[in-house]
Amino acid sequence: MRRRWLFADQLGPHFLDDPHQQLLLVESKAVFRRRAFHRQKAHLVLSALRHRVAELGDRALHLRTETYREGLDQVREPIEVIHPTSRRARDLVRSLGQVTVLPPRGFVTSPEDFTGWADDRRGAMRMDDFYRYARRHHRVLLDGNEPAGGRWSLDVDNRQPPPKESPRLDVPPPPVPQEDEIDAEVRRDLDRWEAEGIRFVGRDGPRLFPATRAEAVTRLEHFLRHRLPTFGPYEDAMLAGDPLMAHSLLSSSFNLGLLDPMEAIRGAEATYRDGSAPLSSVEGFVRQLLGWRDFVWHLYWYFDAGYRRSDRLGARKSVPAWFANLDADAVQARCLADVLAGVRDRGWVHHIPRLMVLGNYALQRGWRPSELVDWFHRSFVDGYEWVMAANVVGMSQFADPGQLTTKPYAAAGSYVNKMSDYCGGCRYEPKRRLGEDACPYTAGYWVWLDRTRERLPVNARLSRSLRQLDQLDDLPEVRAQERQRGSQAP
Structure with a gap:
């Protein structure tokens, strides 16, 4: 009889077929060595996996090893696995030889x-x-x-x-979930890993997600x-x-x-x-x-x-350290400071702050889409490579050849002002593009539009903004202002 290997994102009953089937769950420490995940994401993933092990009881073989391969070397039965959710995991499974790969689950359309x-x-x-x-x-x-x-x-x-x-x-x-001894054990393990040199971003905190x-x-x-x-x-x-x-x-x-x-x-x-x-x-x-x-x-x-390396708009700048490390205290723009603090403190903000505050700012500054895919993957409790590839490359950063959407999700400060209460208490003025109180989103929007206009598609949704761009008599000054600001936190 085959033992079914469950990854840590395959934890529900719809990933099982037989109430008596023997199961395998492996914790790979190397996953957390490769990149700096948000501390609360690491906690949630490990807590969910260990809670599932406890529920399954004697049916589950639970291995804690440095790598997946080390764990699989300890298993003697034939293994089957439901199609993994990343290319890296799929390639690992394929390299193992005699492993049966079942169709993916957890989605609706086949x-x-x-x-x-x-x-x-x-x-x-x-x-x-x-x-x-x-x-x-x-x-x-x-x-x-x-x-x-x-x-x-x-x-x-x-x-x-x-x-x-x-x-x-x-x-x-x-x-609100109630933490238990499994959560306490996870927290102790993560503390020990940090002492050993495994790095996380964001703040630890009470578990907020199931x-x-x-x-x-x-x-x-x-x-x-x-x-x-x-x-x-x-x-x-x-x-x-x-x-x-x-x-x-x-x-x-x-x-x-x-x-x-x-x-x-x-x-x-x-x-x-x-x-x-x-x-x-x-x-x-x-x-x-x-x-x-x-x-x-x-x-x-x-x-x-190669899709995640798409770069239609020529965005070649690296993500700056203050953004990568979730240093919200370095930011004065109220919307960006609050949203970045939300990522730091919770590992989560909803889709509009992701798209129109974080993604919009990155798009305007020309940060590499592939780096942003990785950043969103690591920094959000719900972030996975499959989630972020199209969301960031195709939608947020408009870096593919227009395969997913007809217009970039770029906007000046007027959008944030309309859809939030952030601008009322901000040191920047959403209507201003030049000067000490110029909104970084408004100034950034016009400089971005000027920089990318030859790469943008010609359509009615962008033509009005391009006509306005041609009428800006202070565009050279706005360009110089934004060059001076550079990659520093706004």
Whole structure:
């Protein structure tokens, strides 16, 4: 009988077939030696794996070794493994010889179905096209053969700025996991590893994200009942005093394999059908799971390994140390300081701070997309290479040949001012591009547009900004100002 090897992101019941099957779980210390992960991410991954070992009892062989290969050398039975989620892990599995590799799990659309869809595109692929295909294929949020409510996307209803009357949304906070002796053991081990020279970034802290399926299910049920109704309208908004907003905080649970995305999709659809959540919120949540999450997973394998080195806009600068090390105290720009502090303190911020504060700033400064893929991978509790490759290279940094999106996600300070409460207490003025109080996002936007205009696609979405660029009489001064600022923290 084969022993099934479970990686630390394959921890839910949907990765098992036989209630009596013998299992293997290996902790590789070398994984943490190779790169400096966020301390809370390392804690979450190890805690989740060890909690799963405790649940499985005698069925699980748990090995703690320097490398995966050292651990596998101790196993005498034939091994089978579900398709890993990284190229490095896949190559390791392939190098082992007599290992049976099963199809991937933890996603909705199969590789065969995605490849059939993608091959028919013959060019640029858009998430919205895939999302419509997946909705039809899996019969999600349909009335007959048409989208529920008559529209495939309700994004236009989900772009509200934050409410002005309160520093927080009026939603109950998500359930907080309770640490136990396994967490205490993990923390002791990480302390010892640091003393031995293994480096982490970010701050340690109480575990904020589920490490067991029971914790993840509790958070999912709470989200569907109490937070999903408010999620949609404000999913793109930011509040300095409310970093969680109405988001689910379940991305790490899906990416550890604690939850099957389809159970969350069907659960969300049920809230719409029974009238307990509006369609705009449900559709927005389903779009993130059935659409975007599956889309970037499949693109990771559909594109070749060189995709993460794409550099359409000629971004050649290294990520500066203050950003790489999460030194939020060095930053005066209120939005960037707060978001970077959120990464430092929690290993998590929601998708708009990632895209429009962190990614937008990096795009404007011309930082290497491949370095940013690695930074997001290491610094976020839900970060994995498959997650970040398309998200960072194709979406955030517009570094591919326009394969994923038709316009860059670049914006001046006016966007942050509209969608957040950050600018009111900032030393910089979002309308100013020149001078000591010039917003680094506003100045950076025009200099970036000037620098990359010959590499940008010609389309209606960019033509207005390019016309405005030609009318700026102070552009030489703004260029000189930004050169002087260089890579220093704003």
